[in-house]
Amino acid sequence: MKKTRVLVTRVFFVTTITGMRVELRGVTKRFGSFTANNQISLTVEPGQIHCLLGENGAGKSTLMNILFGMLHAEEGEIVIDGQAVRFADSGEAVRRGIGMVHQHFMLVPVFTVAENVVLGFEPTKSLGRVNHRAANDMIHELSSRFGLDVDPDALVENLSVGLQQRVEILKALSHDAELLILDEPTAVLTPQEIESLMAIMRSLASAGKSILFITHKLKEVQAVGDVITVIRHGEVVGSVPATTSEADLATLMVGRDVSFSVTKEVVEAGPAVLSLRDVVIRDDRGISVVNGVSLDVNGGQIMAIAGVQGNGQTELVEAIAGLRHVESGTITLGGRDITNKTPRQILDAGLGHVPEDRQRDGLVLSMSIEDNLVLNTAHFRPFAKGWSRNLPAVSSNAADLVERFDVRTTSITADVGSLSGGNQQKVIVARELSRPLTCFMAAQPTRGLDVGSIEYVHRQIVEQRNQGLGVLIVSSELDEVLSLGDRVAVMFSGQVVGVVDPQVGRETIGLMMAGAKPE
Amino acid sequence: MKIWNFLKRLNARGPAATAFFALILGFIIGALVIIATTAVVLNAWRHVFSSPTAIFSALKVTFDNVGAAYRAIFIGAVGSPSAYSHSITTGQGWTNTIDPLSETLTYATPLAIASIAVCIAFRTGIFNIGANGQAILGGIAGAWAGSMVHLPTALHIPFTLILGVLGGALGGLIPGVLKAYAGAHEVIVTLMLNYIIAFFLLYVTLSTALQQPGQANDISRTIDGSAVLPPIFGTGSGLRVSYGLFIAAAVVLFGWWFLNRSTLGFDFRITGANPHAARAAGINARRVIIFVFLISGGLAGLAGEVQMASTTHFVDGGFLIGSAGVGFTAITVALLGRNEPMGIVWGSLLFAALNVGGRTMQASTGIPLDLAAIIQSIVVLFVASPVLVKEIFRLHTTTEAVQLATKGWGQ
CATH class of the missing domain: 3.40.50.300 (P-loop containing nucleotide triphosphate hydrolases)
Structure with missing residues (x-):
């Protein structure tokens, strides 16, 4: 009973808080020689919907992982309400009032909504039994306040994607999140679901919560954003008001x-x-x-x-x-x-095809460069003799292509995964262009x-x-x-x-x- | 420090070194189990509390018992050194001397074949838990071909072998088709098929023409002498190791060639390593799934056939059931051999040696055969978790990078 009371007061506590100001100052993150985030600064005011706009690979997710404590920046700092903080892990970020809704939900399908929300922080009755009543009450309270309609007793596996996302948001709110990071939340939703998500975002903002909304869709940014920060190649290329025209945003995004x-x-x-x-x-x-x-x-x-x-x-x-x-x-x-x-x-x-996601569709990273260079031609002459592979031909083909296409590697038998992104791409281009x-x-x-x-x-x-x-x-x-x-x-x-x-x-x-x- | 450096260098040699450490660890933990479960040893240690000098006799009792157990395993699996030296000097008694080795190879033969079957599926990203059922089908098909069809030896042996392969392939085709065309998960289907096939075995041995005439038990006809895989050293020698050994060697070679040199095997490996890239490279996933089950099932069937045709010469209701389930052990051996045909050879020999030697240990020291299973399990556990082994032996090569939960960058 005691724990229940604590939980309820915690919920009430949320209403009295007046939001949180989060600032990123000069955040820089490198992966090897690659700079994913370069001197990124941005400020999210309380009750603001701050949009982070950029193409895939612009560095948005890296930045959010830094803010959520999953990655550590080499330079720069995170400042919350004027106080510099350092998160050792995402648990600390959660305790400081940052919540993240990932693109891929982290829910237990066979649990109810209430069970998922309180997972790990269950209100209990005597003998450690879960107090479902208290959990349900809390969810009712949260959902009515923010307009997040969802049945606490429904099984998560029976919910639509849009409703599952609400459960994720509820989960973050139940941890007293003051800043919600929504990572490409619309990517998995239908147009109707996107509409209602936006309504929820507005109601959260009017209740004083700040939202960092990550997307690459211009329409959504204009519909719901207060401020738009555009990121390209890991750098902030502009912070503009939501009234900026779509054409201007598009040009900002693509350079x-x-x-x-x-x-x-x-x-x-x-x-x-x-x-x-x-x-x-x-x-x-x-x-x-x-x-x-x-x-x-x-x-x-x-x-x-x-x-x-x-x-x-x-x-x-x-x-x-x-x-x-x-x-x-x-x-x-x-x-x-x-x-x-x-x-x-x-x-x-x-048809020669260089796929968009080269590591997923274009290469087998755990295989050698020479094998990857015949990935779709291994069954044809001269790379095959009957049912057998003609490995000398595979090797000489690789030696030739590596030379011609300037693939920088120590050996053609090295795993393609050990190459830099540029050289991986050269392997694909070389393979595709070596066919008629x-x-x-x-x-x-x-x-x-x-x-x-x-x-x-x-x-x-x-x-x-x-x-x-x-x-x-x-x-x-x-x-x-x-x-x-x-x-x-x-x-x-x-x-x-x-x-x-x-x-x-x-x-x-x-x-x-x-x-x-x-x- | 010198030892650490030595271990480090060994570890740099890769999986074989890891397996070696795992084996040492298995024996150490096995020793602890012997200590903890043998009354004599425990009693000896109990005296240490009253008189500290008893520690020496306690240590002696411990070493005697553990040593006796492991010596028995070695002698049971490989043979006794004194017998070897006797045979070498006198030229006498070779049969008795190498009998343990013969038994180990007899045990390893079907195991290696079945492990290659499992390994080829593994490398394609397919978990064929049904190898045991497929092996049983191979045994049944072989028993039928060996006992119901009568041919001269030169034709009969190949015929039964081929029938064994076909029987196993049929058993593989069912989960293959279900996965390729209905998306059924192969683990569930193959696992359940094992039960169905076990009952099919009972049906065949109890209610069909294959049942031994004049028998009410679940036992099949005995195969013709012309279908038996004969012992290498002749029937009179008493050494059981059969020509099946050469079949196993051929299967290992085939497995190596198939995975590393054949075009179809290349497709299999691409599919196993990255199904998305396989699709984009024009590889037909359905074809790969069907073929991998045909090949894996066929080889598993061959394992069952070889087991039947070289040792029992018939199938009964207990054929490859329970602890005799070579198809299940094969999963472990494939894992132990890191899905490399050569690794599988060593893995099957080790498992065979521990099992065969374990029986000798049980007979001569009274320590149950389960100790062999404990050692086997520990070896697999540590091979499957190389990071843990490195941790215990402090074999950090470089600072291992922490896995980051990033999306978009890195790997």
Whole structure:
């Protein structure tokens, strides 16, 4: 009984507190030679919804892991209400009033909502029995105050994703969180669920809670944010009010400064090698994310797809490679219909594919460089003799490609996982370009690479185009799109807004990325 | 300090060194178990409280008992050194001298085959717990082919072997198809199939034409002499080690070739290491799943066939059931051998030696065979947790990086 009372007073205590001011000052985090966060400073005021906007890999998650005590910054400090703090682990962060809702929920599916919320801090009756009544009361109290409607007795496994997320938020609130970090909370939600999440965020903010909202979706930021901090390449590129236009936000996100340029010869574009007609694709949630895309990639031409991430580009690339089901429409490669064909058939038809997530889809990190260089050609001559692998041919192929593509490694038998990101990407590019191709498709070809590797990959892409290959590039780096593309297709909410010449300028393309039709 | 440096250098040599340490640890803990459970030893230590000098006799009793147990294991598994020296000097009594070795190899033969079966599945990311059931099916198929079909030896032995493989492959095909086309989890399906197959074995040996004529018990017909895998040293020698040993050697070679040199094995390994990359590289996951179960099941079936055709020559209701379940031990051995065919050879020999030697120990010292199981378990425990072994022997190579809960960067 005593514990119950403590718990209830704790809940009341929450109402009397007037929020918390959290400041990050000059936070820097390096992983080896890579700087994930460089001198990041930002301030979250009490009752403020502070949006952290940036592409995948911009350093948002690293920053939040630092704030939540899971990583330690090399430089800089965290200041709460004027007092510098250091968190040894996330437990300390929780005790200082920071709560985090991860993208992947940490709930026990077979427990009820109430059980999940009090897990580890259960109010007990005599003999250590869990006091369900007190737990339920607490959840009723919390949910009515913040408009987080959820049945305490429901089993978590029976709840929709949106409701499970509420349970996570309740969990954080039950630990007296004053600052809630929401890590890409909308990525798993349906549009309706996103609406209600936003309502919850507003009610939390009006109750004095601060929220750090991480996302790469412009619309959401404008709908709910008070202040927007944009991060790119691990640096703050701007802190702007929520009234900033989507086009401006998009340009901020994908970059303003020209960091590279490519010299291209003029090449006569050939006939279409890859054609998409009215392609419709659904994502894992069953929501249609590509809504009737038609596009032609010609030989000797680089078609670059621009757009803020999450507008259907990822799914489009997956569908072309045969990794995602095409709902309707047709995709033809070199005159052959490859719609919903197997990845093997599509590879054999001459598609070179550099996947967006290279470590997940492009490489086997625990295998050697030479094996990774024949990952999709191991069954063909000269790499196979009957049922046997021809290892001398595999080795000489690797020696040749490592040399030609300038992969920096001590040995071709080293695990590909031991290479830097740039060299891993070179391995994939080398493998794909070493096959006879009709069309070369690369998604985010230079994401996370150092300047030298970026330049190298770009040169390779342009060289292939000069030799008459059709090239499709998907990139969220505006500079990359503008300098590489012969034509630029801009995607917005699952559709190609328009295909333009890169000369039209970044203003126009920025507007198109926010959905405006070109005139 | 010199010892530490020596251990460090050993450890740098990799998994084999770790396994060696694990074995030493297994024997040390086994010794503690002997001390704690042997009345004589405990009594000797009890006297130490009254007279401190009794510590010497207590130590002597301890060493005598532990030493006797481990000596018995060694003699039972490999043979006694004095017998070897006698045979070498006189040229007499070789049969008796190498009989323990023959028994160890007899035990290791089906174990190595089944372990390769499990290992190939493991490397594909598939947990084939059903190897035992598949081995039983292989034994049944072999018993049928050996007793119901009559052929000359040159044809009969290959025929029964092939039937054994087919029987096991059939047992593998069921979970394979269920996983590939219905998404059923192979662990559950194979685990449950083990029970079904155990009862199928009873049915076959009790209610079909395969049952030994004139018998009411659960026992099958005995296979023809032409289907028996003959002992290497001849039937009259009394040494049981059979030509199955060469089959096991061939299977180990096949396993090595398949995993490291074949194109299909390459696909298997890619699938096991990174299914996403396998898919993007055009590897057909269904085909891989079906094939891995056919191959793994087929080899497990061969293990059962070899066991039947070289030792029992029939199957009965207890064939590979309970502690004789070679397919279950194979899972442990594959783990112990780190899923490398050569590691599996050493692993099966070690397990066989401990089991065979353990029986001798039980007979000559009264310490139960379970001690062998304890040592085996400890070895596996420590091989499966190399970090722990390194911790105990203080073998830090470098400061091991703390796993970080990051997303987006690093690995």
